[in-house]
Amino acid sequence: MTKIVVAVKYVPDATADRTFDEADHTVDRENVDGLLSELDEYAVEQALQVVEAGEGEVTVLTVGPADAADAVRKALQMGADAGVHVEDDSIAGSDAFATSLVLAKAIEKLEYDMVFFGMASTDAGMGVVPTLVAERLGLPAVTYASELTVEGDTVKIRRDGDAATQEIEASGKLVVSVTDQTGEARYPSFKGIMAAKKKPVEQWSLADLGIDAGEVGLDNAWTKVLSTTPRPPRTAGEIVTDEGDGGIKLVEFLASKKFV
Amino acid sequence: MTEVLVLIDAPAGKVTKPSLELLTIARRIGEPSAVVFGQADTSVLAEYGAEKIYTYADSVYEEYLVAPKAEALAALAAEKSPAAVLAPATTEGKEIAARVALKTNSGLITDAVDVTVDGGQITTTQSVFAGNFTVEAQVTQGTPVIAVKPNAATPEQVAGAGAVEAVSFDVPESAKAVKIVSSEPRVSTGRPELTEAAIVVSGGRGTNGDFSEVEALADVLGAAVGASRAAVDSGWKPHSFQVGQTGKVVSPQLYIAAGISGAIQHRAGMQTSKTIVAVNKDEEAPIFELVDFGVVGDLKTVLPQATEEITKRKG
Numbered sequence: 001m002t003k004i005v006v007a008v009k010y011v012p013d014a015t016a017d018r019t020f021d022e023a024d025h026t027v028d029r030e031n032v033d034g035l036l037s038e039l040d041e042y043a044v045e046q047a048l049q050v051v052e053a054g055e056g057e058v059t060v061l062t063v064g065p066a067d068a069a070d071a072v073r074k075a076l077q078m079g080a081d082a083g084v085h086v087e088d089d090s091i092a093g094s095d096a097f098a099t100s101l102v103l104a105k106a107i108e109k110l111e112y113d114m115v116f117f118g119m120a121s122t123d124a125g126m127g128v129v130p131t132l133v134a135e136r137l138g139l140p141a142v143t144y145a146s147e148l149t150v151e152g153d154t155v156k157i158r159r160d161g162d163a164a165t166q167e168i169e170a171s172g173k174l175v176v177s178v179t180d181q182t183g184e185a186r187y188p189s190f191k192g193i194m195a196a197k198k199k200p201v202e203q204w205s206l207a208d209l210g211i212d213a214g215e216v217g218l219d220n221a222w223t224k225v226l227s228t229t230p231r232p233p234r235t236a237g238e239i240v241t242d243e244g245d246g247g248i249k250l251v252e253f254l255a256s257k258k259f260v
Numbered sequence: 261m262t263e264v265l266v267l268i269d270a271p272a273g274k275v276t277k278p279s280l281e282l283l284t285i286a287r288r289i290g291e292p293s294a295v296v297f298g299q300a301d302t303s304v305l306a307e308y309g310a311e312k313i314y315t316y317a318d319s320v321y322e323e324y325l326v327a328p329k330a331e332a333l334a335a336l337a338a339e340k341s342p343a344a345v346l347a348p349a350t351t352e353g354k355e356i357a358a359r360v361a362l363k364t365n366s367g368l369i370t371d372a373v374d375v376t377v378d379g380g381q382i383t384t385t386q387s388v389f390a391g392n393f394t395v396e397a398q399v400t401q402g403t404p405v406i407a408v409k410p411n412a413a414t415p416e417q418v419a420g421a422g423a424v425e426a427v428s429f430d431v432p433e434s435a436k437a438v439k440i441v442s443s444e445p446r447v448s449t450g451r452p453e454l455t456e457a458a459i460v461v462s463g464g465r466g467t468n469g470d471f472s473e474v475e476a477l478a479d480v481l482g483a484a485v486g487a488s489r490a491a492v493d494s495g496w497k498p499h500s501f502q503v504g505q506t507g508k509v510v511s512p513q514l515y516i517a518a519g520i521s522g523a524i525q526h527r528a529g530m531q532t533s534k535t536i537v538a539v540n541k542d543e544e545a546p547i548f549e550l551v552d553f554g555v556v557g558d559l560k561t562v563l564p565q566a567t568e569e570i571t572k573r574k575g
């Protein structure tokens with residue numbers, strides 16, 4: 001019986017026009033459609049595969065605004081068994097440390113053998129929350145798995161680092177983060193979508209986790225954003241259709257820019 | 261002047277160019293102190309401005325992932341009270357930086373593309389939302405811990421004292437839980453490093469698996485070769501070639517995309533390139549929205565013609 005908690009984030013759709021709130025420079029989560037972070041789908045998929053290979057349960061955990069329930073629902077539709085949604089107005093604008101604190105406290109309240117994460121969120125994209133949660137819980141962190149095998153309570157991964165490809169191994173209660181190299185995530189089936197409606201989702205506040213509002217949120221972040229500036233639009237380039245001399249034209253352009 | 265701790269990346273003992281960039285950035289803040297785990301060529305660190313070099317020789321740092329280095333660096337930071345801690349924004353560098361920041365109650369900024377200092381106040385620049393926004397930020401608590409991307413500065417040769425100080429540190433047992441069973445260094449392609457190259461030529465699904473035209477053009481330009489995820493997923497190139505959100509983020513002087521449609525996740529890895537050129541059969545391909553120059557045509561004929569023309573011009 002393997003109990004896995006998967007931490008998933010509700011993020012603004014990357015294919016929409018993502019922006020920032022002009023007043024406090026936080027990510028605009030109101031005027032842009034949100035969804036379950038694509039990179040966390042891979043974590044849900046891997047957790048489901050581990051459980052399906054033996055026996056177990058997958059609980060998805062999200063920290064986010066009311067709409068973040070959508071992310072939990074999607075994971076339940078994919079096949080997760082239960083959900084936990086931590087929602088509290090004081091959490092808005094939290095940095096990675098506060099997010100990792102809330103996640104760690106929520107995880108401590110759950111029964112689990114392993115905690116799965118995506119490699120990075122598609123909005124903040126720091127890729128540090130898994131390692132921070134592990135640090136807070138005092139658990140081993142087996143991170144950036146491109147390939148994952150679980151045997152009993154031992155996890156082995158392939159980690160494609162910048163300088164080397166490594167085989168990494170740890171046992172016991174631990175934290176895992178997976179990359180998009182682990183394999184396609186499944187789409188919810190019709191049966192999965194119907195079943196998800198009956199699956200339990202718990203709603204927790206900061207008080208339920210014994211966290212003081214002064215430890216989280218924008219005002220208590222350890223970093224401050226001074227400005228957010230849209231990149232100036234690229235000036236329209238020149239586009240030619242190849243009529244037998246496309247390569248020559250390309251080189252003429254490169255030469256005009258002194259690349260050749 | 262206060263010290264600035266700089267985590268050095270030196271795979272197989274060779275100090276990376278981004279590590280030298282960190283030393284140059286550190287100089288803007290204070291006196292650079294290089295922190296080396298394992299072996300590294302310390303003379304090059306001194307040449308690029310390291311005043312002190314803390315070395316950790318224990319093999320424990322190669323046997324277990326991240327945690328031992330984080331424990332050691334956090335202890336050093338607590339002891340030295342540096343003006344800042346800088347790390348390379350590699351996966352490992354970011355994880356170490358995050359843990360050091362948490363352990364020392366300090367704010368963390370990852371993926372900085374620039375670091376400026378004004379009256380002792382450090383401000384970072386980041387490129388976010390697939391390169392569509394530039395964000396300026398500051399750390400407001402503790403020692404600023406900053407993970408910096410490649411090419412954030414041009415490494416400057418300024419002689420530093422380079423005083424080597426071997427540090428012995430007792431790594432707690434709790435940090436020895438994640439074993440590195442094996443480590444296979446990436447084989448060099450003989451071409452420039454993707455993240456460091458001035459020119460990158462990338463191929464996508466449109467290459468249909470044959471990268472020879474892409475590579476030939478890259479070689480006459482002295483460029484690095486990149487790939488889209490579609491090309492990597494098809495097994496045509498290893499993941500280390502991937503440009504994009506879940507691959508490398510590059511920002512060269514010139515980026516040439518061949519047979520790549522220009523999905524948002526690919527743009528995330530190349531949108532901030534100075535000059536962008538694309539060759540694509542489909543005039544509707546979104547990549548053309550980004551380009552300075554585009555050729556609507558078949559890469560199988562356009563690229564070889566360009567390669568030949570460049571060779572001819574070089575004489």
Ligand SMILES: Cc1cc2nc3c(=O)[nH]c(=O)nc-3n(C[C@H](O)[C@H](O)[C@H](O)COP(=O)(O)OP(=O)(O)OC[C@H]3O[C@@H](n4cnc5c(N)ncnc54)[C@H](O)[C@@H]3O)c2cc1C
Pocket residue numbers: 038039180463464465466467487488489490491502503504505506507508518519520521522523524525526529539540541542545557558559560
């Ligand atoms: C979570 C997530 C993360 C991702 N991360 C990344 C990432 O890091 N990097 C990345 O690249 N993608 C990433 N993707 C995938 C991305 O969405 C696209 O699927 C991918 O970039 C497409 O690759 P492509 O442009 O090579 O292929 P396609 O989109 O299939 O485009 C191929 C192009 O080649 C052109 N073509 C075909 N034949 C020729 C020819 N003979 N000559 C000229 N042109 C030709 C076609 O017109 C077409 O435009 C990610 C996706 C997700 C969901």
Ligand SMILES: Nc1ncnc2c1ncn2[C@@H]1O[C@H](COP(=O)(O)O)[C@@H](O)[C@H]1O
Pocket residue numbers: 007008009010037039040043061062063064096099103116117118119120121122124125126127128129130
């Ligand atoms: N608010 C959140 N709720 C649940 N999980 C999160 C949250 N933020 C981050 N995570 C998890 O941490 C991973 C890395 O996030 P980040 O460090 O923000 O890039 C994500 O892929 C998620 O698995």
